[in-house]
Amino acid sequence: MKPEKPSIKSSWGRSETMSGISNIIEIINAKTAEKEKEIIEEAERQKKLKLEEARRKADETASSITKKAELQATSELAKYQASAxxxxKYKMLESKDAIITEVLSATQEKIESIVGKADYKxxxxxLIVxxxxxxxxxKLDLVLPKGHEKYLDIAEIESLVAKERGKKTKFTISKETIRSKGGVKIRTLDGTRWVDNTFESRLVRFENKAxxxxxxxxxxDVDKE
Incomplete structure (x- = not known):
């Protein structure tokens, strides 16, 4: 028995089917390649955007740090200048105060040097008037430094006070003495009120004004300081 020959129609059908499958595979491969390209391109685009964003943020951070450093430096400089x-100003005030104190000291010495001279009387x-x-x-009591009663003329003082006050005032020299370079303390007989006109007390009272x-x-002008 002779073997049957393959059917030409059947062989052609298989060939046609394989060709269709091949075309589908090619289409799929093409689409896949196209999709891969799109994905790669999108990935590259995103990568570029991320890099640009990173650079921008880095620039902003650097700028912020620079500005912050500049502000800090400016602030420190301002503080230093204000401190200086x-x-x-303190040094100037100290120098002025030292000069004023020196003048006051010289003034006090000059006042004290008057004691014993004609002007002291x-x-x-x-001071008493x-x-x-x-x-x-x-009636008033006069308290003087030791030995200074010799510079007083009670009659003359009473006459001057009566003339200015319009009423007589009697003065007595206390047996007490006061520790002072010069001047006098004038008080009521009961000692409840007094005026301390010693040189030292007057300098203290008038120091600020002086x-x-x-x-x-x-x-x-001191007000322009």
């Missing part, structure tokens, strides 16, 4: 200015008399006008008493006056003379 303040220290300079006039100064004592005026002024205090008497403030106390307004008919300082302002000296400062104004030496350095100009």
């Amino acid at each position: 200015k303040l220290k300079g 006039k100064i004592l008399t005026r 002024d205090a008497s006008m403030a106390l307004k008493e008919d 300082r302002d006056t000296i400062a104004s003379i030496l350095f100009g």
